[in-house]
Amino acid sequence: MVKSYQMYINGEFTDAAHGHTFEVYNPATEQVVSTVPRSSDIDAIRAIDAADNAQEAWERLPAVERGKYLRLIANGIRERADEIARTITEEMGKTLALSLVEVNFTADYLDYMAEWARRYEGEIIQSDRPNEHIFLYKKAIGVTTGILPWNFPFFLVARKTAPALVTGNTIVIKPSEDAPNNAILFAEIVHKIGLPKGVFNVVTGFGNEVGPELSSNERVGMVSFTGSQLAGHKVMEAASKNIVKVNLELGGKAPAIVLDDADLELAATAVVNSRVINSGQVCNCAERIYVHRSIKDAFVAKLTEKMQAVRYGNPLERDDIDMGPLVNEKGLIKVKELVERSLQQGGRLVMGGKVVEGTGYYFEPTIIDNVDNSMEIMRSEIFGPVIPVATFDTIDEAIKLANDCEYGLTSSVYTQNLNKAMKVISRLKFGETYVNRENFEAMQGFHAGWRKSGIGGADGKHGLEEYLQTQVVYLQFDDKV
Numbered sequence: 001m002v003k004s005y006q007m008y009i010n011g012e013f014t015d016a017a018h019g020h021t022f023e024v025y026n027p028a029t030e031q032v033v034s035t036v037p038r039s040s041d042i043d044a045i046r047a048i049d050a051a052d053n054a055q056e057a058w059e060r061l062p063a064v065e066r067g068k069y070l071r072l073i074a075n076g077i078r079e080r081a082d083e084i085a086r087t088i089t090e091e092m093g094k095t096l097a098l099s100l101v102e103v104n105f106t107a108d109y110l111d112y113m114a115e116w117a118r119r120y121e122g123e124i125i126q127s128d129r130p131n132e133h134i135f136l137y138k139k140a141i142g143v144t145t146g147i148l149p150w151n152f153p154f155f156l157v158a159r160k161t162a163p164a165l166v167t168g169n170t171i172v173i174k175p176s177e178d179a180p181n182n183a184i185l186f187a188e189i190v191h192k193i194g195l196p197k198g199v200f201n202v203v204t205g206f207g208n209e210v211g212p213e214l215s216s217n218e219r220v221g222m223v224s225f226t227g228s229q230l231a232g233h234k235v236m237e238a239a240s241k242n243i244v245k246v247n248l249e250l251g252g253k254a255p256a257i258v259l260d261d262a263d264l265e266l267a268a269t270a271v272v273n274s275r276v277i278n279s280g281q282v283c284n285c286a287e288r289i290y291v292h293r294s295i296k297d298a299f300v301a302k303l304t305e306k307m308q309a310v311r312y313g314n315p316l317e318r319d320d321i322d323m324g325p326l327v328n329e330k331g332l333i334k335v336k337e338l339v340e341r342s343l344q345q346g347g348r349l350v351m352g353g354k355v356v357e358g359t360g361y362y363f364e365p366t367i368i369d370n371v372d373n374s375m376e377i378m379r380s381e382i383f384g385p386v387i388p389v390a391t392f393d394t395i396d397e398a399i400k401l402a403n404d405c406e407y408g409l410t411s412s413v414y415t416q417n418l419n420k421a422m423k424v425i426s427r428l429k430f431g432e433t434y435v436n437r438e439n440f441e442a443m444q445g446f447h448a449g450w451r452k453s454g455i456g457g458a459d460g461k462h463g464l465e466e467y468l469q470t471q472v473v474y475l476q477f478d479d480k481v
Contacts, residue, residue, distance in 0.1 A: 003034040005180070007043065007204050008187035010050035011197030016205070017042040024181060027093040027325040028314040028360045034091070036180050039205035044172070044213035047201040051143045051170035052219045054198030059140045059168035066166050067117030069195050074110035076189035077103060084154060084185050086316070092150050092179040093324040093361070094278050095315045105443075106158045112443050113162035116464050120167065125472075133475045138468040140168030141221035141245065145214040147207065147235065148183070149227045150176035150327055151281045157186050160224050161200060163464045169221070172201045174214055178327050180204045207231060216241040222467070223247070229452055236455075247456035247466050249283070251381050252409025252449060254439060255402035256286035257424060259395065260294050262414035263436070268302035270412070270438045271387065276310050276365065279323040280385040281331070284410040284432065284447070285439045288378050290398050293391045300369055300389060304351055307365040307387070314360065325361040326384060332361040335384030342368055342377040342388065352386075373404050381407075395420060399427045408450025410439050431457070 006013040015021075016037035024034045037043070058066070077084065085099035094102075125134040146160030157173055164171045175183035187202045203210055211231075215223045215238035222245040225235045232250040239246045256274070258267050274285035291299045315324040326332045336355050343349055352366030366386040371378055377388045392398040402411060411430040415421050421435050431448045432441060441447045441459065448457025456466050 002032050003181070005034055005036045005184045005204070007037045007039060008184065008191065008200070008202040009043070009047045010054075010201065011191065013187075013191075016040065017046070022177065022205070024091050024178070025328070026090050026316075027327055028316065030359055030361075034181050036184075036204045039203045039210050041210060041213040043203050043205070044174075044210045045217065047172040047203050048143060048145075048214070048217050048219055050198035050201055051172050054196055055140070055142055055168075055170040058165075058170055058196060058199050061168075063117040063120075063166060063168070066168065067114035069193065070110045070114040070162055070166060072193040073186075073189055073195075074107040074114075076193055077107040077110070077186075080185065080189065081107075084182060087185060088154055088179065088182050089315045089324070091181050092153065092327050093315065095321060095324055096319060098278060102152055102155050106155045109155065109158050109443050110162050113166050113464070116163075116461075117166050120461075120464055120468070127474075129476070131477050131479050133477075135473040135475065137471040137473065138167075138465070139471055141467060141469050142169060143172070143220050144169045144222045144224065144467065145172045145174070145220050147174045147211055147214060147223065147225040147227065148176055150178040151278055151283070153179040154182045154186065156226055157183050159458050163458075163467045165199065167464065167467045169467055170199045170201075172203060172214060174203050174205070174207070174210055177204070177206050211235060212238045215239045215244060217244075218242045220244050221469075224466075225249070227251075232454065247458075248454040249409070249447070249449060249458070250452060250454045251283045251407060252453050253287045253379065253381060253405050253407040254284060254410040254412065254430070255405070256289045256411075257398045257402055257413045258289065258291040258295070258299055259398075259413070259415040259417070259420055260292040261416050261420070262295070263416060264295065264299055264302050266436060267414035268299060268306055270414070272303060272306040272310070273438050275307075275385050275387050276323050279312075279326055279363075281327060281383045282439075283381070284441065286412060287382055289387060289389045290392050290401055291389060292398075293393055296389070296391050300350060300367065303367055303387060303389070307351060307367055310365040310385070312356075312362055312365075323385060326363060327361070329361055331383060332363060335363050335382060335386060338377050338380065338382060338384075339366060339368065339386060342371060342375050345375050347371045347375065347377070347388070373401055379405065395423060399424060403427075403429045406452045409453040410434065410449075412437075412439055
């Protein structure tokens with residue numbers, strides 16, 4: 001049965017102003033699962049107006065009261081966890097188990113951000129003058145917008161909404177056109193718990209049609225975008241029109257360095273998990289592997305053993321699988337062509353390498369050996385279950401190869417020597433480095449990239465402060481009273 005959804009603006013579920021809709025597909029079956037409003041700039045303006053009208057009263061609420069609403073949303077999510085997880089899997093293809101992890105993590109994230117209501121604070125600064133106090137206040141930015149990707153669609157709603165709301169901002173969310181249904185379920189929960197009208201809004205549609213308005217409208221104080229570098233550039237360009245603050249996460253090309261003393265079982269397991277989780281469609285997971293020449297054959301053998309054991313299929317029909325399909329045909333073709341070009345350039349196919357025949361956007365678990373940094377597969381995001389493996393001879397060479405990249409989001413190193421680990425950590429140019437573990441951040445950390453991986457970051461204290469601006473007050477007083 002094809003479902004029909006509406007957007008959520010100013011506390012009401014509504015169709016697009018022009019009445020247009022678009023279809024959402026299940027990537028495992030290629031069947032239509034829903035129709036969703038196809039919004040225009042008219043709808044974006046309507047949502048921004050609602051957020052703007054609601055913001056002042058929302059900011060005047062004590063932060064602890066704003067935090068209570070986040071906890072109510074978290075509880076509402078837990079009550080509908082199975083339904084939401086199934087919706088995520090249906091529209092973007094991840095395993096049902098991973099969708100359920102995402103849903104529960106989202107609820108926990110809202111609770112975590114609610115805890116900051118009593119904790120974020122300003123400062124009192126020493127003055128050079130007698131009888132003067134300098135106060136630094138942390139205040140809401142105002143109206144914020146969040147433009148989301150499809151790979152962790154439900155969590156990203158909370159990642160942008162929770163810090164915005166607890167600090168007194170209002171928000172307009174634009175989910176990916178590939179996975180918008182789950183955001184409407186989030187809105188249903190928001191509506192049920194009685195969040196004041198206009199504080200949270202959802203517009204559905206295509207980025208090129210509503211993204212410019214959400215990025216450039218003069219009443220928007222900040223736009224937070226997660227997605228491709230190309231789209232991020234367009235968001236930043238649009239935001240420059242009215243000097244709108246930007247917060248951008250634009251992907252990564254995470255290197256994994258496997259030194260000659262590494263625990264090969266641990267390293268191989270972590271790398272394979274990085275390429276299989278969400279069918280390899282994760283921006284912070286290992287995308288290029290550098291292994292010491294002396295252990296390369298042994299390491300590739302372990303990778304092969306583990307990748308051959310990877311099971312895939314329709315995640316709504318099977319619960320014994322490790323990955324589902326890629327999100328859409330465009331993504332599947334991109335992975336296929338990237339693999340083909342790497343082989344033409346001298347890469348050696350160890351296993352996999354082909355589109356799976358039949359219905360659904362599946363790509364075989366793949367390992368390619370004998371690659372180097374001149375190849376596109378080592379420079380562009382793969383976003384598929386593909387492991388490219390290169391070799392190095394010295395730690396210095398490994399660090400140089402890892403840093404030879406326009407991205408700078410995450411990285412990892414595998415070694416049993418603390419000195420070697422610290423040397424690599426101190427010289428890697430990435431926002432995150434994982435040592436002897438999988439690439440997955442904590443909500444209390446700070447997920448932020450260097451270089452073309454973006455501007456600003458998310459999570460923890462520093463992610464919360466992305467949604468705050470400062471007001472410094474110089475208060476001169478007369479003590480002759």
